[in-house]
Amino acid sequence: MTTTLDFEQMLRGAALRVTRPRVAVLSAVHALSHADTEAIIGVARQDLPKVSHQAVYDSLNALAAAGLVRRIQPPGSVARYEARVGDNHHHVVCRSCGRIADVDCAVGHAPCLTASDDAGFTIDEAEVIYWGYCFDCSPEGKT
Amino acid sequence: MTTTLDFEQMLRGAALRVTRPRVAVLSAVHALSHADTEAIIGVARQDLPKVSHQAVYDSLNALAAAGLVRRIQPPGSVARYEARVGDNHHHVVCRSCGRIADVDCAVGHAPCLTASDDAGFTIDEAEVIYWGYCFDCSPEGKT
DNA sequence: TCCATTTTTTGGAATGAGTCAAGAATATGG
DNA sequence: CCATATTCTTGACTCATTCCAAAAAATGGA
Numbered sequence: 001m002t003t004t005l006d007f008e009q010m011l012r013g014a015a016l017r018v019t020r021p022r023v024a025v026l027s028a029v030h031a032l033s034h035a036d037t038e039a040i041i042g043v044a045r046q047d048l049p050k051v052s053h054q055a056v057y058d059s060l061n062a063l064a065a066a067g068l069v070r071r072i073q074p075p076g077s078v079a080r081y082e083a084r085v086g087d088n089h090h091h092v093v094c095r096s097c098g099r100i101a102d103v104d105c106a107v108g109h110a111p112c113l114t115a116s117d118d119a120g121f122t123i124d125e126a127e128v129i130y131w132g133y134c135f136d137c138s139p140e141g142k143t
Numbered sequence: 144m145t146t147t148l149d150f151e152q153m154l155r156g157a158a159l160r161v162t163r164p165r166v167a168v169l170s171a172v173h174a175l176s177h178a179d180t181e182a183i184i185g186v187a188r189q190d191l192p193k194v195s196h197q198a199v200y201d202s203l204n205a206l207a208a209a210g211l212v213r214r215i216q217p218p219g220s221v222a223r224y225e226a227r228v229g230d231n232h233h234h235v236v237c238r239s240c241g242r243i244a245d246v247d248c249a250v251g252h253a254p255c256l257t258a259s260d261d262a263g264f265t266i267d268e269a270e271v272i273y274w275g276y277c278f279d280c281s282p283e284g285k286t
Numbered sequence: 287t288c289c290a291t292t293t294t295t296t297g298g299a300a301t302g303a304g305t306c307a308a309g310a311a312t313a314t315g316g
Numbered sequence: 317c318c319a320t321a322t323t324c325t326t327g328a329c330t331c332a333t334t335c336c337a338a339a340a341a342a343t344g345g346a
Contacts, residue, residue, distance in 0.1 A: 075216035119244035132266035
């Protein structure tokens with residue numbers, strides 16, 4: 001498993017100060033998958049009962065800016081965070097229940113798609129969200 | 144140009160009641176590109192000065208559910224609406240200024256991508272958001 | 287054309303994720 | 317161990333969006 005020391009080293013490696021809220025938040029993101037801020041606050045408070053929600057927001061922003069966690073914001077949902085970074089994977093979202101699952105990117109590096117016409121933009125990443133229904137919510141799954 | 148009658152027919156064609164707020168909102172979305180709700184309210188009130196913001200929200204929801212407009216929710220931005228529907232095009236978002244531009248989909252029909260592993264989901268659409276910098280914000284553009 | 291029914295709009299209040307700000311606490315480098 | 321800069325706490329606040337009940341309007345049939 002990943003220990004507190006590992007998280008501290010991850011923080012130092014990203015030139016971030018090692019604080020207890022940051023360690024707790026980083027640990028929480030690793031323990032959960034696609035968690036929203038509220039869930040992260042809950043888990044972080046198991047370790048550190050008095051962290052303020054503001055500290056969690058600040059930590060998440062710092063961790064996301066440093067690339068230690070990835071922020072995903074599926075339309076119709078609050079911001080979510082995940083620990084898988086660097087492999088440019090994508091997500092599939094259930095239209096019915098909102099469940100999110102990971103989908104590996106066939107290309108593996110960003111940008112994994114080339115736009116047909118970039119409208120003058122310099123594109124460095126292509127984010128793909130697949131929409132559909134998870135097994136439990138799919139019409140076939142209900143028969 | 145598109146006339147009020149055209150918009151009324153679009154509403155009837157979608158089995159929606161023809162109301163003045165809906166016509167004004169549909170017209171506003173056609174007149175703007177990637178407009179947020181506030182801008183739509185402003186333009187709709189040029190035709191119909193007393194529409195409530197709630198009526199605009201309801202109209203946008205009804206139009207989006209009927210497929211007459213498309214709702215896009217870029218992370219870090221409020222909901223935006225556009226009139227181009229049915230051609231499965233994508234968007235490029237500027238990381239710096241938030242500007243949005245259309246990018247035609249090379250495939251043209253949904254889903255335009257096949258997931259490598261669908262995690263048990265039934266996928267019907269692949270939404271692509273390209274991230275980068277627009278010409279005005281790009282490092283090259285500033286030299 | 288007019289009425290009754292159903293749907294939509296109004297207006298105001300409420301929700302809730304996220305942000306702002308000032309002072310207190312803490313991590314870091316020397 | 318100290319000085320300094322960063323981070324955390326606390327609490328109030330913003331603002332897009334939603335909820336609610338009453339009033340208004342659109343539609344289909346007479």
